[in-house]
Each structure stands twice: as structure tokens, then as C-alpha cells.
Amino acid sequence: MEAFTTHTGRAVPLRRSNVDTDQIIPAHWLKKVTRDGFEDGLFEAWRKDPEFVLNRPERQGATVLVAGPDFGTGSSREHAVWALQNYGFKAVVSSRFADIFRGNSLKNGLLTVVLEQRTVDALWELTEADPTAEITVDLHDRQVRAQGVTADFELDENARWRLLNGLDDISITLRNEADIAAYEARRPAHKPSTAQV
């Protein structure tokens, strides 16, 4: 996983709530068997509208998505995270994320930042009025900064440490292989097995 420390970039204000993962990346894109090449599928249906915010010339190259509440609801597809990253987004800001999407994002180094809705509103107003306005997402200090906005955000220390160092979860877990083996040795005999009967 790519490490995340601090990122500064222009924003895409997305004034929508309940942006589900079917909107982020429609199901027909899920037939691909790679982790890349999803950028053209990002918000595919909405991008058919030339006025959709992502299509606006002043939003090209923006790297911070500022979205409404309940972002990433629905399907567990990690492809939604890959699509946002393939397109160039480094961070997503919302007042509430769906659990599975949030977990997926943090495992891939896409920083999902939870801020109060009034701070999200302030970021929308700022970046709509001035598309060149930049937002800094600082994981080191757990703070979002933009003109007129300074807001601390929470992220548990363990997730922060993994992100700051770009650590691979599997190798961390395998350091505890002895614990796993010990647990396996004491599992009851009645637990199910998929071995053919």
C-alpha cells in the first residue's frame, strides 16, 4: 500500500448524499480482474452529463473529493476505491462513510476523512466559489486545512500508523502466526468444514 502523510490539492465538491458504490463504479466494470484501469468507469452514468462537476474544466486535476453524507453505501466492491484512486483522488471528505467502503479505502491508502457536515458545507462553499482553492489533508496532525477552515479529524492510531507507513496488513498479521496456530488447535470439533462429505 502507498503511504499517506500529507496531501494538498484542489477539490471536487459533490453535493449529493448516499453516493452508493454502484454510482462510483457500475457493476459491468466489475468484470475486470485487475486493480487498475477503472478511471473511465468512475461515476460513469453521471459523467454522461457535460455539466456534472467532474466534467467541468476547472475541476480537472483535482485530487480531493468533498461529498455528502453516507458516501460509499451499498456493495462491498473495492473497485470503488480503485476507481477513485485510478482517476487521481487521494482523499475523500464526508460527514459519514459506509463501513465497508471506509475499511477498503484505508487498506489502499485512499484517506477517507470524516468531518462535521457544517465543515463539509464550508468546504463546498469555498471550493465552489473558488475552484483553484486548495485543501490540505494532513494525516500526521489529523487536520484538514483550507482558506478559512481548520478542522481536526479522528482516525484511530492503529489505522493512522499503517497508513503513514504504507504497511501491508497481511505481513503484520503473520507476525502473530503462533497465536493463530494456537487458536486453531483449540477450536471445537463441531465447527463446520467445507471438505466434501
Next chain:
Amino acid sequence: MGRTLAEKVWDDHVVRRAEGEPDLLFIDLHLLHEVTSPQAFDGLRQAGRTVRRLDLTIATEDHNTPTLDIDKPIADPVSRAQLETLRKNCAEFGVRLHPLGDVEQGVVHVVGPQLGLTQPGTTVVCGDSHTSTHGAFGALAFGIGTSQVEHVLATQTLPMARPKTMAITVDGELPDGVTAKDLILAIIAKIGTGGGQGYVIEYRGPAIEKLSMEARMTICNMSIEAGARAGMIAPDETTFAYLKDRAHAPRGEDWDAAVAYWRTLRTDDDAVFDAEVYIDAASLSPFVTWGTNPGQGLPLSAAVPDPASYEDASERLAAEKALEYMGLSAGQPLREIRVDTVFVGSCTNGRIEDLRSAAAVLQGRKVADGVRMLVVPGSVRVALQAVEEGLDKVFTAAGAEWRHAGCSMCLGMNPDQLAPGERSASTSNRNFEGRQGKGGRTHLVSPQVAAATAVTGRLASPADLTDTPATAGV
């Protein structure tokens, strides 16, 4: 202090607990399908890792599989390649797979329970958000992303932060004609699509205890639509009776030991939930969605809401956008909404009981002119059972299409899709924009409402049918 059901199952699976770290949880059952696994197998291959516990892993094909002409090569080359990738990966790593054409093939969340693999007090994961279905057995079951699929394949564990617990207590009794689907749609409308975010929900109370396993699975299945990764129901005699003698259920002394353990899986009287919600079952009636998220639902007797009536600005905007997408206007009675497609199936409502209830409504009746009705069993076993009971003949006599098992039109990864502007009454779980096909419009309904809607061509419940069904035998 006592513990909740979720806390008991959680505690029984902690491999390692350390200050400042998520708990490392052991996973009892890992289900795989073709869509969310290829990148995980690639990761294993690149790191030179193997599957740690092949005996706790099983795969099936469901999302891409066609429901017609299953004996012919799959027409869409990309779908075919994805299925072939799963077959190649399962062969290479030694994972048990039930491919298209196999008698145990079907939607992953139908297959696990019917094999008896889904058991009380187990942890179940799958790269699929509707893994919450398995919580109906008192399992802690949740959807995971592909990185976590790889993690479970390699280690049979997952680092997880302990969730909060929410009790949804359903008092009273569901009135006649009101189903588990109506209940869960009403719950989602009440607490919202983010209401369960961060929680494991436990459904409890007299109305829940009376439900069959199929109905319990429908409820737990849609926990994710309320934002909760997992939903659970305490195991009881109904659960044990369902499991007894299934292929992978414990036998002999193991069965006795298992049941003794399963009986301990109840929330203690003095346990405290982080949140509690109460629902009066008797107040419910058939429920349908009008919008583009599963929380936008109302009783069938209601009218399309006026966006101006929402105080919250974001809800108002969401309602405006939903009405625009759905082609509906405020004040329009829901019963007047015409559909051109009816879909019965999915991991929400593709089990035998769902097919029986849809068939009971269709018996002696015809699907309305201009309406296409697809009936897609959740698994090959469900299909065989339905055929044995003659349900397939009821469907085809009514003019519905009887198809092969799979996810089908729930998400339209196979050829079963809505065309732009088409409108469905669907027993599936998501009414998102374009979910069932680009530009398609979805109303989520129960199997009974789906069948009655097919007969009238407008959203309807069986109680709305005033005709006398023909009494021809099948």
C-alpha cells in the same frame, strides 16, 4: 455485566487482543465468488502465499452466470473470462468450487446455508456486502473488500475494530399479508441508510422469533442497506431444525455438543446495547420503495412524497433527484405506478419459501399484458425443489419466465437487465440508479407484492386482487 449475542460470538473468535490494536478475529467460513476474488488470488500469487485453510473456504459462481442457455458458452467474453479466472484460481490453489452447471451452484448466500455450512456462533465472511444474510443463524457474518479477501485466504483471520451493538426489537405479530421483506424495508425507512453504520444489529422480539429461517435471512440480508455490516438473530429451535441433517451440519456427538453451545448464544438479560430501536409489527403493511436508495420507502397505500416536505436539506435534495430519476411526481399514489418488469429472485428473496409465496399469488392468474416477469431461483437446489413442487409450472402457466439460478437482474452483471427507462418491481435489495441496468428504475418489494404487481401491471399487494383465480390444476 452480561453480553449481547454479537459480543459472545466476537469474544469466542479473538485470536489476539492488544492495547491500541484492532482485535484479530478467526474466520470460520470464507465464501468466494468470481467478482471480488481475482485480485485477491493475484496478491497471494505475487507474494508466494497459499490458502491457509482450504477446509474453511468454498467458492461458487453467481454474479456473471447467465440464466438461459447455461449449456452453451457464455456469450459475453468479459463475463466468461471472469468465471474462467475463478476456475483457474480454485484449481491452482485447491479451493472447492461449485461452477455453473453443478447441482450445488447458486447465489453464494443461498448456497452456504443450504449446505449447512452457515452455523450459529460462527464467523462468516465473503467479498460481498450481503454476507449479512448468514446472521440469521446467529453467526457473525459480514461483507469484506478484496484486500480483506486476500487477508483471510492467507491468514484465516481479520483485524477488526469491535463494533457497537444495536437491538431492533419487533413486538407483536406481523399482520396477514405482511412479510419479512416489508418489515426490513420499514426498518430501513425508519433508521435510514446510515442508521446502522458502525453497529451490528440484533433483531429480536416476538415477531422475529416466529419467523422461518428463510424470512430471517431476508431480514439479516438487508442489514447492510441500513448501514450495518452485520445483522444477527439468536439461534433457536427453528434454527436447529433447519440445520439438522444438512450435508455439513455436525453429526452424532458433535451435533449434541454444537446444540449445547448454540443454546448459550442469547443476549444476557442484563446486557446493554449501544442503541435500541422498537418496531410494532402490528402497525405494518406491505411496503415498497419509491426512490433511489433503500431508505426511500413507504407503505404501498401511501403516495409519492413531496420533496418540499423534508426539513433536512440533503434529504430534500436527495428526494428531488430521486423523483427526477424515477420519473415520478409528488402526490402520485404508489398503487398507480405502472411497471414493465417484475423480478423474483436474489439473495434477499430467492429461496424456496419466496418462490412458494409468489406462486401462491400467481396460481390460476396471468401476468398482465406488456409485463415481463422473471423468476430466478437462488440456487440449483432451490430450483429442483420448486420443480418438485410444481411451482415452475405455475410460473410458466401465468406467463412468467422460469430461469436458471444466479444473481441475475439484482445487479445485471449478466444479460438480465432493465433497458433505459424501464421500471421494475423487484424482490432484490437495491434500488440505486442503474442498479438493474443503465437508466432502469427499481421499486423494491416482497415476493407477494411482486406477484400481485405482475398480475395488475401496477404496484399492488395480493389483497388488491379482486379477480377470482382460475382453478385449473397444474
